[in-house]
Amino acid sequence: MRRLLLPLAAILVLLGIWQLYAGVSGVSSLVLPSPVDVGRALVEDRGALWHNLKPTAAEILLGIVLGAAVGLLVAVALRLSALAREATYPLLVASQAIPIPILAPLLVVWLGFGLLPKLVVIALVTFFPVVVTTLSALAAVDPDLIKLMRTLDAGRWQTFVRVELPSALPGVFAGAKVAAVFSVIAALLGEQAAGSNSGLGYLLTVTVQNLEMSEAFASVCVLAGFAIVLFALLTLLERRALPWVHRSTSTGA
């Protein structure tokens, strides 16, 4: 209950401050609509918001799964080969410095106007945190466990499958949770670059062009809500899939 009430209270306080500020500051509602205006837009446009949330949510979910899978594979490859790690880690970091508005049009040229370029944009921002957290989880595997596997005559592959991979899964989830937040922004930028005619990114573009700021903010609110849901979902999935992580974390006596 507390876990629900506390954030709710924080949001209410924030909305209160925002409402006051919008009222007394004199900032035009074309720049900053008040929470009440945004709330009205949320209710009035609920049909359009829901309609446009669906494709965006699908893109994000698929993109995160794709990005996490690629991230896991890349982390494993980098773990297995010091050469690959040293050669490509700086490139991976650099890849995250390329602004999406620069990259997205190129992806559209290569991959067309369909779902694919949007998925790639989301996967691209997702895979990096997953690589970083998975690599550190792999590096943190108890060396005594590796020794133990050696005394059981386990080869590289057996040790990897039975010990290293399960130890790395919490890293995959940690990365995916960080990525959940970036992915919603990536989805917006992807939709805008790909000239989509549905999705919250599309809705945002249209409403901003029409100077319907309350409606634009409503889209942002829905997106933020989706990010929270996504984060909670990943947390839940992690508890289900990796029950040992939140119980006793020690393997020692």
Next chain:
Amino acid sequence: MAPLPLIAFDGVSRTFAGRRGGEPVPALRDLSLRVAEGETVAVVGPSGCGKTTLLELICGLQRPDSGALRSAPAALMPQRDLLLPWLPAVDNAALALRVRGVARDAARREVAPWFERFGLSGFETARPHELSGGMRQRVSFLRTLLAGKPVLSLDEPFAALDAITRAEMQAWLARILAEATRTVVLVTHDVEEAVLLGDRVLVMSPRPGRIVADLTVQGDRPRHRNDAAVVELRARALEALGVAA
């Protein structure tokens, strides 16, 4: 001619490179020992004298810096139980079988009777965190046993247990070892445990470790704390350790 010992160390030394800029750490110096087939040899020594290093040398996890050593294939029961937290107890016990390529169900069938014998019935599907300390050690021991190596290297198997559980586990291990005739090297810092369980007690010096006493335990099994032979040998071992008895 006496049969070849399963384990033979001749003048073995092992030194660890110190931390950056620090002195190298000599863990073992000029250590020699012989273990015959079927023997249970208990090794006692003060903390940090190189007991774990000795076992890792036996198991082939480390190489000596000088000296010669030979050992039959050995399985290690590590100082911490090191059970895999994501596997139920049966699958932890069956790890060696799985590594060898035995299918999961076949491996579980092979492990099942051992759970009965080890007093672990009903805990097959429990995860390690749901087991008591003594149970975890038994699963860990079973995993070592099922590795099917002629030599068992046990690294302070009961050090982390409370006194009551430890006494129970010592009696339990004595029974198991009497049935399963394996060659056992049992490392401990508990002199009494060494005397209760070993055919021979090897006493190590403080770091760098060497064998300073090789005591043969007399008296029938099962031994008891108050047996005259046990009491007498414990005193001799403590003396060799430099502890006033």
